[in-house]
Amino acid sequence: MARKPLIVGNWKMNLNHLEAIALVQKIAFALPEKYYAKVDVAVLPPFTDIRSVQTLTDGDKLSLTYGAQDVSPHDSGAYTGDVSGLMLAKLGCTFVTIGHSERREYHAETDELVNKKVRAAVKHGITPILCVGEKLEVREAGEHHSHATNQLIEGLKGLKAEQVKDVVVAYEPVWAIGTGKVATPADAEEVCKTIRMALAEKYGDEVASAVRVLYGGSVKSGNVGELVACENIDGALVGGASLDGDEFTKLCALA
Numbered sequence: 282m283a284r285k286p287l288i289v290g291n292w293k294m295n296l297n298h299l300e301a302i303a304l305v306q307k308i309a310f311a312l313p314e315k316y317y318a319k320v321d322v323a324v325l326p327p328f329t330d331i332r333s334v335q336t337l338t339d340g341d342k343l344s345l346t347y348g349a350q351d352v353s354p355h356d357s358g359a360y361t362g363d364v365s366g367l368m369l370a371k372l373g374c375t376f377v378t379i380g381h382s383e384r385r386e387y388h389a390e391t392d393e394l395v396n397k398k399v400r401a402a403v404k405h406g407i408t409p410i411l412c413v414g415e416k417l418e419v420r421e422a423g424e425h426h427s428h429a430t431n432q433l434i435e436g437l438k439g440l441k442a443e444q445v446k447d448v449v450v451a452y453e454p455v456w457a458i459g460t461g462k463v464a465t466p467a468d469a470e471e472v473c474k475t476i477r478m479a480l481a482e483k484y485g486d487e488v489a490s491a492v493r494v495l496y497g498g499s500v501k502s503g504n505v506g507e508l509v510a511c512e513n514i515d516g517a518l519v520g521g522a523s524l525d526g527d528e529f530t531k532l533c534a535l536a
C-alpha cells in the first residue's frame with residue numbers, strides 16, 4: 282500500500298503567537314496548495330499558539346494541518362496545567378505527539394502513561410504520533426530494536442487493529458535529537474522496518490502497511506531526501522529545522 286509521506290514540524294517550547302502567525306504565513310506562501318496532494322505537512326505549536334494557527338489555516342482554507350505536543354490522559358477535572366484531547370479536538374487539532382523523549386525524560390512519562398494518552402487522543406479523533414527511540418547507551422548495548430518495539434507495543438495497548446491503522450509512529454533515537462547527529466538512512470530504515478514488522482506480527486499485514494512510520498532526529502533539508510527514500514520511512518518529525526520557514530519549506534519540498 283502506498284503511504285502518503287508526512288512531514289511534521291515540532292516547534293517545542295518556541296515562538297509566541299505573533300511568531301507562529303509569521304511562520305505559518307511563510308509556509309503558506311512557499312508551499313502551493315497542490316503540493317499537499319503528494320505530501321501531508323503539519324506543525325505542532327505550543328498550546329498557546331494553537332488558536333492563532335487555527336485562525337490562519339481555517340481562514341485561508343489551507344491544507345496545512347496542525348496539532349499539539351502533548352495531551353492529558355483525562356477529559357476534564359482537577360488536573361492543573363493539563364490540556365485534554367477534548368479541548369484539542371475543539372481547536373481542530375489533527376495530530377498530537379505522545380511519548381516524545383523530552384517528555385519521557387523531563388516529565389518522567391512511563392509507557393503506561395504514554396498508552397493512556399494515546400487512548401485519550403484516539404478517543405477524541407486526534408491522530409497520535411507515538412514517539413519511540415533509544416538513548417545512546419541502549420544503542421551501544423545493541424538493544425535498540427527491542428527497545429523501540431517494547432515502547433511501541435506498550436504505547437498501543439488496548440487499541441483495536443482498525444485504530445492502530447491510523448496511528449503515526451515516530452522513531453526518534455534520543456542521541457540524534459537536537460544534536461546534529463542524524464542516524465544514517467540505513468540505521469533509521471533498519472529500526473523503522475523492525476517497527477513495521479512488530480506491527481505486522483501483532484495487528485496483521487494490512488495494519489502494518491497502513492501505518493506511517495516517521496524518522497526524527499536532526500532532520501534538515503540536506504538529509505531528508507535520503508531518509509524518506511527508504512522503504513519503511515514515511516516522512517519526518519522535525520524539531521530545530523521546523524522553526525526556520527525557509528529551511529522547513531525547502532525540507533518539505535525535498536521530501
Ligand code: PEP
Nearest residue numbers: 458459497498499520521
Ligand atoms: C524532535 O524534537 O522531535 C526532533 C527530532 O528535534 P530535532 O529535529 O531538532 O533533532
